[in-house]
Amino acid sequence: MERLPGIGPRTAQRLALHLLRQPQESVHKLANALLTARNQVGLCKKCFHLSAEDICDICNNDARDRGLLCVVADSKDLIALERTREYKGLYHVLGGLISPMDGIGPEMLQVSSLIERIDQNNVKEVILALTPSIEGDTTSLYLARLLKPFTNVSRIAYGLPVGSELEYADDITLTRALEGRRSLQ
Ligand SMILES: [Zn+2]
Incomplete structure (x- = not known):
């Protein structure tokens, strides 16, 4: 968490603790959403956005x-x-x-x-x-x-x-x- 931009050690800890308290299913959903986004998003061939x-x-x-x-x-x-x-x-x-x-x-x-x-x-x-x-x-x-x-x-x-x-x-x-x-x- 600390490696994310704009996240200091205290926020990182708060996020980690929050995630650990969530039901397993919702953490799974979040992890999958991140993976899907990472896999699907590339760069526009014209403008590179x-x-x-x-x-x-x-x-x-x-x-x-x-x-x-x-x-x-x-x-x-x-x-x-x-x-x-x-x-x-x-x-x-x-x-x-x-x-x-x-x-x-x-x-x-x-x-x-x-x-x-x-x-x-x-x-x-x-x-x-x-x-x-x-x-x-x-x-x-x-x-x-x-x-x-x-x-x-x-x-x-x-x-x-x-x-x-x-x-x-x-x-x-x-x-x-x-x-x-x-x-x-
Ligand atoms: Zn474009």
């Missing part, structure tokens, strides 16, 4: 603006942006950020698939929605240079302190960040 189908609901939605592509590091960032209900374009999930310190280069992320998507579909604007951190800045700069010849590139404006995580931003802050995005030259 978590999805039980080959192509996710967002990519399949014809009401979405196909000329707009929002680049995020992780599925949790996509979920945070979806929560605002303001953004009507599509996404591209990189699967992380460039971090030379951790040995993560662009070739380990969904970068070539991003260029392919921009090249093949008529993408008019790419919005970089990456955290304001050293890794987020490095990745944004790298992508801006790479994508400029193909399309317009902008980065969301943050009303957030440096290093803060996108997923913890409230809906209004995120909506403003999207609306206030700046074009990268």
Whole structure:
């Protein structure tokens, strides 16, 4: 339990004790549900968001603006942006950020698939929605240079302190960040 994100030792103990007090059948059901979810959920073949189908609901939605592509590091960032209900374009999930310190280069992320998507579909604007951190800045700069010849590139404006995580931003802050995005030259 302690290995789960956001769970400290005391919460871990509380959860473990709670589960041990439950009827065997309900613990079984929970274990099975976790296994089923883990087995069924993979990545969307277009945007690399978590999805039980080959192509996710967002990519399949014809009401979405196909000329707009929002680049995020992780599925949790996509979920945070979806929560605002303001953004009507599509996404591209990189699967992380460039971090030379951790040995993560662009070739380990969904970068070539991003260029392919921009090249093949008529993408008019790419919005970089990456955290304001050293890794987020490095990745944004790298992508801006790479994508400029193909399309317009902008980065969301943050009303957030440096290093803060996108997923913890409230809906209004995120909506403003999207609306206030700046074009990268
Ligand atoms: Zn998708």
